[in-house]
Amino acid sequence: MKPTLKNKSAITNISRFRELGLLVFIIVLSVLVQLRNPNFLSIENINDMLRNTAILSILAIGMMLVIITRGIDLSIGSTLALSGMISALSVSANPEMHPVVAIMIGMAIGLMCGSIIGLLISKGKLPPIIASLGMMNAYRGLTFIISGGRWVSAHQMPASFKNIATSSILGINTLFFLAIVIYVIFFYFVNYTRTGRQIYAVGSNPESAMVSGINIDKILWLVYTIMGTLAGLCGVLWVSKFASAQGDTAMGYELSVIAACVLGGVSISGGSGKVSGVIIGSLLFGMLDNALPMINVSPFWQQAIQGVVILVAVIVNAIVKQRVQRKNLMRRKV
Amino acid sequence: MAHQNNDNKILKLKNFFFQWEWVLVLLFIAINIINASISPYYSNISGLLDATMTFLDKAFIVLPMVFVIILGDIDVSVSSIVALSSVIMAVSYNDLHLPMELAMILCLIVGTLCGLLNGLLIVKFKELSAVIVTVSTQIIYRGIAYIILKDQASGNFPQWFSFLGWGYVGRIPFIIIVFAICAVIFSLLLHKTTFGRYVYAMGNNITASRFSGIQVDKIKIIVFTLTGFMSGVTALFLTSRMGSTRPNIALGYELDVIAMVVLGGVSTSGGKGKMIGAIISAFLIGMLRYGLGLVNLPSQTILVIIGLLLVFSVMIPNVRLTIKKATKQNLAMANDKSD
């Protein structure tokens, strides 16, 4: 067996290579799109893109934690819609309400939704796909029932609420600012706190996590609750940004979020995933969303293209993994 | 030995009655009684049969989905396969002017190919779970349907095509006859053949199955291909009932189908469950939905109910097991103390 130092560097190289590769891909893509539509790299459009990506990337960081524990959460689109709807209904009933209170309401609803799913998975021992699939529908149904099937549209919302998405803090758009703050917090959380590392431990090997005294149920509950809370926050941001709350808000958006994570190198089999990867994954995905219409790709093509990108990303991941394993074997001299 | 056999028989009888399937039957009867007490039209046979027609289309996918979930996998792309095959059928009849018979065969072929692709991807890339593969193909298949039809509807099928979804043979709806035949075939396939036994083996322990010489890849591909084919069948009946198709047809079907299978006692961890349970629960959910329609509840309520039903039906056996374990341990402790 040759020196393990080399092994290690091979593995870090691969993950660095992936992130670099994605970055290069992003640059090449922007150049190509820019050639076809000079508006693409305008300040305005970049701003727009960052704002769009902000919501996706906030959700993706929560989803990363869930996937690291070997789970999946399909319910976030519904959680987002439910909390967006409830906070929109509250502000339209009390127009003087401070926007921060509206955000708090949304986050509280999201926290409850996520906490229920977390309990089902940790205490009820449900497979995450079943728990989140079931609650996805329950929350979606609730959204329709609460709103009575009606929309909350722009004129029913006070300006202060709609300003959440358009205002800026320290000269940076609020959405983007919030995303940065959340990323800084989570970077510290997953790398420098015990609980953060325990999330990786649970995903990497649940049995030894149990033996070393980690409270697995608590960790599982925690990641789904965090996911729900972030979805709640995004619900308010979403409704404020589009200035409308509907029953079918963000339907199917969970797939984009999962895709962003997978693109960013979060392993579906659990235990690994990096904050930096998720940023790049969300950026790339957000860019695709923005760039396709700008080069006159029909909106009807977008879904299929996104699907293919996701599939290619997961397959490339799988192939790279296979290659690394084979190379490690080859390096052993017989 | 004779005594032992007797014991076994009693045990078997006991096991026979203490099954999840009986709980389902009781629930089913209860729902029907409630429905009947709400609506006077409900209690006659033809009313019941008509009610059945409203949900049988998706029950076709329940049959192969039982195999998928026994394997310990899941297929969330089925609704998109329905959409894609339905759209291709409609377009090839209306825009390419193929004969309807050929368009229908094309519909089945498209479904089968979609399933085959799922199976191949899952087998070829062992690192990828069925969840992630079918989530991706779900987006792709429906995406293609959108590319083909944009947000248009396509209908104008020949008159006779509506027979599939609306026709009767004697007094029995045609769709019920076809479903009954399929249900029998799939039940036999699961419980009486080597293929079914292999599927159970793989669901319990895929490594041991491979070491035992089972061609695991082949079987997995067949199961996913079957699921695609039956999604094609669903596309035929559903399109016929609707009279036209759109790219967003059958949206969310995968949830209903998975809920039916899981409620039917098929364990999502693989290796356990029976076909009959899933069939009963398909009827159960169908009748429930129909009954809710009768009492004029908003149609979205059903989403909440099915979602909760799915969650609780999986959780109840888990909770029961925990309680059983706890009481057993307590009993053992009590016995020890009394010694």
Added chain:
Amino acid sequence: MAEHILELRGISKAFSGVKALDNVQFQLRRGEIHALMGENGAGKSTLVKIITGVHLPDEGEIYVEGQRVHIRNPNDAKKLGIAAIYQHVTCYPDLTVTENIFMGHEITQKYSNKILWNEMHSEAEKLLESLGAKFDPRSQMGSLSIAQQQIVEIAKALSTNAKIIIMDEPTAALTKRECEELYRITEQLRDNGASIILISHRIEDMYRLADRVTVLRDAKYIGTWDINEISREKLIFAMVGREITQLFPKKQVEKGPEILRVEGLTKAGLFADVSFTLHRGEILGLTGLVGAGRTEVCQSIFGLLPPDKGKIYLEGKEVKIDSPWKAMELGIGYLPEDRQKQGLILQWEISKNITLPALERFSKRGWLNVKKEIKTARELAQKLNIKAKNVFALASNLSGGNQQKVVFAKLLTLDLKVIILDEPTKGVDVGAKSSIHEIISDLAQQGYGIIMISSEMPEILGMSDRIVVMREGRVTAIFDRKDATQEAILEAAMVNKDNTPIQ
């Protein structure tokens, strides 16, 4: 200071009414290596789990340094200075070595609780160095060999300042040289003042290391002896409750014609240029250190790891084998090393397990004939003397030895010519061992060609007609039964005689 650093009195524990421990006592002296021995199911693992707080005892008292304690969970045990190194390494493959060592007791900043990575890495480096290991604490755990991971586990125990270290079958997956390294480290730990409980199936481990030995049998305490006052025979008698005279019932069999020939078999990174022949009625022992490529060669013949180069001839004809299914069609069967994961479907009845590989034979055009299936299963269960209520008993409820017999029965449903046995008696208790040896001997007499992989020297010497020795992926020697000695085999298995420490 109390004489015993750890003392257990009158410990009982039952699972679903079955006694796993019955009034068991155990005393660990300060600074000794104390072996805990017994057959499978004797209660050793349960005792360990009670000491480490995984299980709570139903009855009995635990004293640490003379103080009565209650160990309710693994954290309590950790606080009392008890650490365990388990049989199956319990690591986090995706995380770094440092993190594996410090999981649960990370070095953190005083008030903010921020994890201090640099301090942890350098502390980990020190610990590894003290154990003579030379790998980077920043490497990913999953990229290490099992022996290296074992060392990380020990470093983990050291990092918690454990006074009592429990090693549960630490040598089970190690090569001979790695075992020596582990022995050295264990002694070093003892010399530094730790008290060690050693659990091992290998009697050599115990004689090599332990100061005293405690034997459990059928959940009961049998006795404790100083190591130099108990003979091997007496020890086995204490464990089994009976004397075992004839351990290897090898029958003399006339060597038949050649049945299998392997020429230049190569798989990159695993083995290279492997050639040997196998005859009818012959038992071919295949030995070498763990990791020498024995299992891989056999899995290659069985179609699980198709080779890159080389040829396989079955009865003189060249064959291409790309799947287990194909191998079985051709008449090659394989008894896997891990019967629970690879051999059996534990949730199934014995009968369904037995017929699984030959299901086509109990069916007509795909339709199962259950009656025929059960009949065959009954016959085979009887023939192999599988002890169970009937063939409908679940495989999970059987003892290790009986489970192994069920896996044997699976092979007998097929028309095989060659049977490959991968560690057929691993983790099987002494009694069942000799009856499995009898089965193997009978099979050879019936004309099967048998390849038997084994790490146990007495088994290899006692059962094989010829012995193939592998080292680092290559065949280094082939001995006839009469020429084979323990020393010669060992030399061939470890030609590389310099004792470089494990990296």
